[in-house]
Amino acid sequence: MYVLNEVMIDPYQLEDTAVYNERSLRTLVRAIVLSQGTFSLILAHCNYTALRDKIVQQLREQCSVPIRELVLEQSVKTLYSTIETKLGQEEPSAVMVFGLESVSALEQLLRATNRVQEEFRNFTFPVVLWITDEVWQKLIRLAPNFESWATIVEFRLANEDLIDFIEQTTDQVFAKILDAGANLFLDNAALNLGIGSPRRVELESAR
Structure with a gap:
């Protein structure tokens, strides 16, 4: 153990976190690959933008499935119709959605998502939603049925x-x-x- 700015750091924890994130990344890749041709919901849980960006870059490099990336505007009110509109006639192999934490009317969006959750089965590809603690808590509270469908993959900051x-x-x-x-x-x-x-x-x- 050593002390950095009066915070105790276990040198083994650094390695353990890296190993944990590598395992989580493999789980995420596997979930995307195994969901080809059908809808599945994957929640990628990460609280830190820099770490998320690093993981996303690794995902691009390691996943054999091409992933369509979508960023939600702050003003969006629905999730399903927003994804549908952004894709248009595209038929992606997988979709990854960023920006839920920045949506102004997040609670409204989540309630609407829970109401129309069956419509997500119209998608023939996995959907990865990047979420923070706050978004996850609201998902559980406001869209419990939708959240219950999810495979949850967590990434931690050392x-x-x-x-x-x-x-x-x-x-x-x-x-x-x-x-x-x-x-x-x-x-x-x-x-x-x-x-x-x-x-x-x-x-x-x-x-």
């Missing part, structure tokens, strides 16, 4: 990377405060830490 993330955020906050000067008050929004902001959500997930 303690060392988590500490780096916290230190980087702290440095950025102090830099903004110094740049603003002593006479200017900066609220959380000005520091990119407003309620619901991606950076704040990631920090809260680190507790």
Whole structure:
């Protein structure tokens, strides 16, 4: 064991997290491959954008199935019809959806998803939804039937990377405060830490 910024770090935990994520990635690849020609729901659970981006890049490299990637706009109100509209006449082998955590009317979207869940069976491909803790909790509460269909794959951030993330955020906050000067008050929004902001959500997930 060693101490970094007064946080105890187990050197074996770093390796264990890497092994865990590699196993999760293999599970995700296998779920996509085995679901060809039929609908299946896969929830990829990850709270950190940088880690998610890393995993997605590895998925692109390791998965033999081409994956159509969709990013939801903040203004969307439904999931099924949004996917259907974005695909048009396409018949993808798999679809991966980003941005649920940024949807303004997320609760409305999830309730609508639960109501029309049977329509998802019209899709003949697996759908991977990237979710955070907050999205997952709302899924369970507002779309329990839809969530119950899912295969859940989790990805974890190693303690060392988590500490780096916290230190980087702290440095950025102090830099903004110094740049603003002593006479200017900066609220959380000005520091990119407003309620619901991606950076704040990631920090809260680190507790």
